[in-house]
Amino acid sequence: MRGLHRVGVCHLLAQLAEGQLFIGNSLPARLMNMLGTHRQMPLRVLANRGASGIDGLIATAYGVSCTCSAPTTIVLGDTSALHDLNSLALLKQAAQPLVVVILNNDGGSIFHMLPVPKEGELLERYYRQPHGLNFEYAAKMFGLGYAAPSSLEAFAAAYTQALESGVMLIEVNVPHQQVADDLKALGAAIRGASREL
Incomplete structure (x- = not known):
């Protein structure tokens, strides 16, 4: 896996984040859970759950940032960010550094890994929704x-x-199929390494 990819970004964030890390639902939560790593400095990790788990993530992260004198990072997918785009207006009021990392793969790429219909245009039109x-x-x-x-x-x-430097939006653009391919490659590498032990 070379270049920029969601798996690598989530692994880096698990190491580099300071203060608080607010994790969006869908793929970001799963990737951060899989790719977390031992840290010398503790990190407060938060997330929303529920039937409407992708709604209001930016607003919630801003509220979380108001409770702490340390930096706050939110990592979320593009669909979640679009659902709460107007909450970006809140962020200029942040008293501490607040970093929004948007993992943009042009729609709900998690559906490449879930048991949903994939024939014809069903996956693209009704699930992934680019x-x-x-x-x-x-x-x-x-x-x-x-x-x-x-x-x-x-x-x-x-x-x-x-x-x-205050408030910044960092957009990570990756092809929609890449995370599924990266995870398959990572799984194959782990299986290969375990056979050699």
Whole structure:
């Protein structure tokens, strides 16, 4: 797995995040759970659950940021971000650094890994629902800093800078099928390594 990918970004965030980490539902929660790592500095981790788990994530993360004097990071998918886009207006009021990491794979890519109908256009039209949007202009509209790194190194640099510079939206653009492919490759590598033990 080379270049920029959701698996690598989530693994990096598990290491680099400071203060509080608010994790969005769907794939981000699953990836962060799989890719968490031992840390020297403790990290407060929060998430929403419930039947409408993707609604209001940005607003909730802003509320969480008001309870702490440390930085807050929210990592969420593009569909979740679109469901709560207007809450970006709240973030200019943040008293501490607040970093929004949007994992944009143009729709609900989790459905590539769930038992849903995949014949014809059923997966694309009714489950994944691609939108073709990015978040650069949303960041500008709400007066937020913006970065769209194209490598893990660039992501780490942008994220580290964002922790010190107030409020920033970092958009991670990846192909919609990539996370499923990455997880299959990771599983194969783990199985191969376990056979060699």
